[in-house]
Amino acid sequence: MKLSLWTYEGPPHVGAMRIATAMTDLHYVLHAPQGDTYADLLFTMIERRKHRPPVTYTTFQARDLGADTSQLFMDAARDAQARFKPAAMIVGASCTGELIQDDPGGLSRTLGLPIPVIPLELPSYSKKENWGASETFYQVVRALAPQGAERMQAKDAGPSCNILGPTALGFRHRDDVTEIVGLLEKIGVTVNVVAPLDASVHDILALRQADFNVLLYPEIALTAAQWLKRTFGQPFTRKIPIGVSATRDFVREVLDVAGIEDADPIDQIESRLPWYSRSIDSTYLTGKRVFLFGDASHVIAMARVAKTEMGFEIVGMGSYSREFARDMREAAAAYGLEALITEDYLEVEEQIRSLQPELVLGTQMERHISKRLGIPCAVISAPVHVQDYPARYSPFMGFEGANVLFDTLVHPLTMGLEEHLLNMFRDDFEFNDEAGPSHLGHASNNERQKSLEKLQHGEPTQGQNGEGKIEWQPDAERELKKIPFFVRGKARRNTEKFAAELGLAEISMETLYEAKSHFSR
Amino acid sequence: MSLTREEIRVPEFKGCRQRPVLRQRGQHEVFCGLTGIMWLHRKIQDAFFLIVGSRTCAHLMQSAAGVMIFAEPRFGTAILEEKDLAGLADMNDELDVVVERLLERRPEIRLLFLVGSCPSEVIKLDLSRAAHRLSKIHSPGVRILNYSGSGIETTFTQGEDACLASLVPNLPPEPEGAPASLMVVGALSDVVEDQFARIFEQLGIGPVRFLPARLADDMPAVGENTVFILAQPFLSDTARALEAAGARMLPAPFPLGANGTTEWFRVAAEAFGVEPSLFDTVTQAPRMRAQRAVENHRKRLEGCSIFFFPDSQLEIPLARFLHQELGMIPSEIGTPYLNTKFMAPELDALPQNVVVSEGQDVDVQLDRCLSERPDIAVCGLGLANPLEVKGITTKWSIELVFTPIQGYEQAGDLAELFARPLNRRTRLEV
Ligand code: SF4
Ligand code: SF4
Numbered sequence: 001m002k003l004s005l006w007t008y009e010g011p012p013h014v015g016a017m018r019i020a021t022a023m024t025d026l027h028y029v030l031h032a033p034q035g036d037t038y039a040d041l042l043f044t045m046i047e048r049r050k051h052r053p054p055v056t057y058t059t060f061q062a063r064d065l066g067a068d069t070s071q072l073f074m075d076a077a078r079d080a081q082a083r084f085k086p087a088a089m090i091v092g093a094s095c096t097g098e099l100i101q102d103d104p105g106g107l108s109r110t111l112g113l114p115i116p117v118i119p120l121e122l123p124s125y126s127k128k129e130n131w132g133a134s135e136t137f138y139q140v141v142r143a144l145a146p147q148g149a150e151r152m153q154a155k156d157a158g159p160s161c162n163i164l165g166p167t168a169l170g171f172r173h174r175d176d177v178t179e180i181v182g183l184l185e186k187i188g189v190t191v192n193v194v195a196p197l198d199a200s201v202h203d204i205l206a207l208r209q210a211d212f213n214v215l216l217y218p219e220i221a222l223t224a225a226q227w228l229k230r231t232f233g234q235p236f237t238r239k240i241p242i243g244v245s246a247t248r249d250f251v252r253e254v255l256d257v258a259g260i261e262d263a264d265p266i267d268q269i270e271s272r273l274p275w276y277s278r279s280i281d282s283t284y285l286t287g288k289r290v291f292l293f294g295d296a297s298h299v300i301a302m303a304r305v306a307k308t309e310m311g312f313e314i315v316g317m318g319s320y321s322r323e324f325a326r327d328m329r330e331a332a333a334a335y336g337l338e339a340l341i342t343e344d345y346l347e348v349e350e351q352i353r354s355l356q357p358e359l360v361l362g363t364q365m366e367r368h369i370s371k372r373l374g375i376p377c378a379v380i381s382a383p384v385h386v387q388d389y390p391a392r393y394s395p396f397m398g399f400e401g402a403n404v405l406f407d408t409l410v411h412p413l414t415m416g417l418e419e420h421l422l423n424m425f426r427d428d429f430e431f432n433d434e435a436g437p438s439h440l441g442h443a444s445n446n447e448r449q450k451s452l453e454k455l456q457h458g459e460p461t462q463g464q465n466g467e468g469k470i471e472w473q474p475d476a477e478r479e480l481k482k483i484p485f486f487v488r489g490k491a492r493r494n495t496e497k498f499a500a501e502l503g504l505a506e507i508s509m510e511t512l513y514e515a516k517s518h519f520s521r
Numbered sequence: 522m523s524l525t526r527e528e529i530r531v532p533e534f535k536g537c538r539q540r541p542v543l544r545q546r547g548q549h550e551v552f553c554g555l556t557g558i559m560w561l562h563r564k565i566q567d568a569f570f571l572i573v574g575s576r577t578c579a580h581l582m583q584s585a586a587g588v589m590i591f592a593e594p595r596f597g598t599a600i601l602e603e604k605d606l607a608g609l610a611d612m613n614d615e616l617d618v619v620v621e622r623l624l625e626r627r628p629e630i631r632l633l634f635l636v637g638s639c640p641s642e643v644i645k646l647d648l649s650r651a652a653h654r655l656s657k658i659h660s661p662g663v664r665i666l667n668y669s670g671s672g673i674e675t676t677f678t679q680g681e682d683a684c685l686a687s688l689v690p691n692l693p694p695e696p697e698g699a700p701a702s703l704m705v706v707g708a709l710s711d712v713v714e715d716q717f718a719r720i721f722e723q724l725g726i727g728p729v730r731f732l733p734a735r736l737a738d739d740m741p742a743v744g745e746n747t748v749f750i751l752a753q754p755f756l757s758d759t760a761r762a763l764e765a766a767g768a769r770m771l772p773a774p775f776p777l778g779a780n781g782t783t784e785w786f787r788v789a790a791e792a793f794g795v796e797p798s799l800f801d802t803v804t805q806a807p808r809m810r811a812q813r814a815v816e817n818h819r820k821r822l823e824g825c826s827i828f829f830f831p832d833s834q835l836e837i838p839l840a841r842f843l844h845q846e847l848g849m850i851p852s853e854i855g856t857p858y859l860n861t862k863f864m865a866p867e868l869d870a871l872p873q874n875v876v877v878s879e880g881q882d883v884d885v886q887l888d889r890c891l892s893e894r895p896d897i898a899v900c901g902l903g904l905a906n907p908l909e910v911k912g913i914t915t916k917w918s919i920e921l922v923f924t925p926i927q928g929y930e931q932a933g934d935l936a937e938l939f940a941r942p943l944n945r946r947t948r949l950e951v
Contacts, residue, residue, distance in 0.1 A: 001599045001615035001616060001619055002619075003571075004598050004600050005597045010576065011575065011576040011577045013577075033553065033639045033671070034672045035551075035554075035556075035639070036581075037550045037903060038584055038585060040903030041585075044905065045906065050907065052903065057548055059549040062673040094577055095574075095576065096577075100643060123603070124575060124577070125602050125605075125606055126602065
């Protein structure tokens with residue numbers, strides 16, 4: 001038994017829903033109670049999909065438990081097939097369905113439905129959403145792909161590949177696919193099938209016709225890619241094209257796997273990131289201390305971007321993807337760090353609090369943590385929220401993706417010039433130290449706690465983390481003014497933070513220099 | 522003015538109970554009772570709701586909450602794991618540890634609910650025994666109760682019913698010789714509660730207490746001298762528990778809209794022998810205000826048809842309000858569960874030709890809705906966008922549960938909730 005307040009991943013059957021919903025003619029019959037239908041809103045509200053997910057829930061009730069829940073399942077499966085006429089069906093149970101042990105796979109076999117029915121075993125009490133998506137995609141591929149026709153390739157046709165991994169409810173999957181399909185075509189590779197996003201059952205049959213696979217999201221498609229390699233000898237790519245250098249590496253890998261030997265065409269493909277990063281306005285980005293958390297692939301890729309393409313300093317990184325913990329640990333070790341592998345957001349919050357980064361790259365969860373701690377944050381990974389489905393084209397992958405990344409990472413930070421002005425006019429009434437970047441809202445405070453305390457004790461209490469007034473002694477204040485204006489604001493904040501941590505009520509000249517040495521570690 | 526038990530007049534429930542009902546059995550597209558925690562934890566401000574369930578339950582809570590606004594929410598899930606189910610770990614020991622850690626971390630908590638889920642029900646984990654055991658360990662600082670919000674037993678707002686019913690046996694007894702008191706039952710937002718309290722005071726009815734109270738130690742007393750009135754329609758178990766504790770129930774429509782609110786107060790006023798002239802004086806001004814506010818939306822809503830998918834159990838009183846006070850035409854009123862006794866006064870105010878449906882077969886019901894093409898459909902979050910795509914304007918029912926809609930001052934807001942989607946439709950030209 002494990003206490004969970006917020007979770008990074010849903011149960012494994014939600015992963016299966018992401019596969020079914022991604023595809024065009026696959027239906028999912030799920031043995032589950034009525035409350036589990038909440039999962040529909042993830043797709044219709046958060047992702048703004050126009051159709052209900054292709055999922056039939058049996059919605060058994062307590063009174064059915066004594067009677068015949070297997071009959072209920074069979075009726076639901078038969079009705080779903082008749083009503084929706086899918087090309088294939090996946091069947092399984094949610095956590096409660098698993099406990100009543102009705103064997104959806106076996107039951108649907110007895111129905112003799114005129115379509116392929118693929119049973120899923122997704123252990124709800126040990127596995128999670130990404131694993132469920134991965135397992136489902138693998139089972140679908142394994143059941144259907146061998147039935148497809150073998151390749152009848154015209155001699156002069158160029159190399160072709162499949163793109164594996166994009167799903168419904170994925171983080172920027174829709175735009176990543178567009179970007180990568182364009183990139184592959186530019187370098188002379190034909191895209192045979194993209195799956196599971198927008199793929200039909202027929203497309204799955206055609207997977208084996210490609211020369212190789214592009215593995216975009218290992219969390220979802222690694223297992224399927226490995227199986228395709230074993231079964232049909234299709235190699236697959238491992239580079240994740242996030243950032244300029246990684247995209248170049250990816251292109252090189254694709255050319256290599258595809259056996260294209262012509263002149264390197266990637267020099268012609270421009271991204272604005274390198275120049276934007278080198279332009280002097282970006283100098284203020286230098287050495288910004290960054291903490292990253294999210295799914296392993298995005299965090300590993302983004303750490304490289306942060307360090308080598310933005311000039312940031314990585315102070316901590318981690319992931320909730322236990323399945324990819326080893327990759328994560330290796331990547332972190334390369335920066336001299338120890339990866340934080342956890343599903344407990346309180347641990348993540350604790351680490352952010354103690355590291356005090358200047359920028360957090362994380363999930364929606366870290367966005368909320370950062371908001372509370374008053375640290376700028378950009379979302380780089382699932383779990384997602386409605387704002388992670390922007391109306392505009394905004395891939396994370398490929399060269400256009402790199403442009404998006406530059407904007408995404410810079411946006412939460414105080415603009416370079418703006419920061420200088422803030423410091424120069426610090427004493428001006430409109431430009432005080434407390435003014436954050438003008439384009440961001442104010443950090444939230446903990447209203448709930450205060451109102452509760454008021455209710456219980458009749459009196460509000462002081463904020464604990466240094467919001468109380470700390471006095472500057474006159475000599476310390478004078479000393480502070482000698483510090484160059486463009487770092488003065490930071491020095492003041494750091495000193496006050498340092499004093500608050502020590503519980504000091506006053507800042508002396510000594511405190512100022514103690515703080516300076518503390519923060520220049 | 523205090524009255525004795527004998528001076529309180531408690532009438533019978535009246536109304537037709539023979540209306541034909543369309544009963545459906547198929548896929549239900551509704552939340553389970555766990556969702557009630559969403560508003561209950563805001564209401565009882567020193568309570569913690571610990572779901573004993575699966576990752577699905579935890580995920581439901583965070584998806585329904587929509588945004589993760591609280592540093593540490595006052596609800597959480599003790600997620601059952603493989604080793605618990607395989608009997609490798611003693612679930613009761615595990616639960617004790619979870620509760621102990623939780624209470625250590627949250628010393629401000631005075632009331633802890635262990636909330637049962639489908640998995641805990643199916644494996645027959647006895648949470649009432651656990652609550653009993655844990656209460657002994659943690660009393661007097663923390664009281665520990667249990668109820669089930671499982672999807673195999675409860676639908677959406679029934680979770681609140683189960684929660685409040687679990688509070689009843691633990692309410693303090695009335696002191697000896699207590700005067701007759703009124704208890705208002707059902708979680709209301711604080712602003713509505715305060716308005717109601719003021720009106721009761723002006724009517725000279727008192728003492729008036731609310732269940733649930735805002736703090737665990739302020740829960741109202743119950744006994745023979747208590748009469749209670751429901752502010753929410755989904756509280757049948759709670760009503761039964763209160764009656765078992767000796768309290769008597771006032772039959773009333775629900776306080777939605779100017780009429781509904783007036784009739785609701787009237788029932789209480791008549792029971793407590795308030796002079797009709799005083800009643801009129803007190804209620805007239807707010808009533809007129811409410812009517813004016815509602816009237817502002819009549820132009821947009823009058824004559825529009827409305828289709829309710831079953832969800833919050835507020836559907837029937839809402840339909841009555843929209844029909845009576847705004848001239849809307851209900852076509853189908855779905856409700857997850859029909860309490861014919863409580864709903865009789867409401868149903869009487871509705872036209873005979875309205876289809877009242879109980880339960881759900883969602884695909885078939887969607888077909889009906891699409892063929893009727895109502896001007897507006899009230900539905901859950903999973904159905905709203907897909908219906909909008911097909912040209913049906915929708916109102917999400919969950920907003921009706923989270924927004925203050927009861928009472929005079931909210932009647933206009935309630936009408937506006939239905940007018941806004943239609944208003945929006947007419948503005949957009951893309
Ligand atoms: S329906 Fe049951 S299993 Fe699903 S979220 Fe509700 S209580 Fe949990
Ligand atoms: S409404 Fe009709 S059916 Fe119902 S009790 Fe009255 S007369 Fe009978």
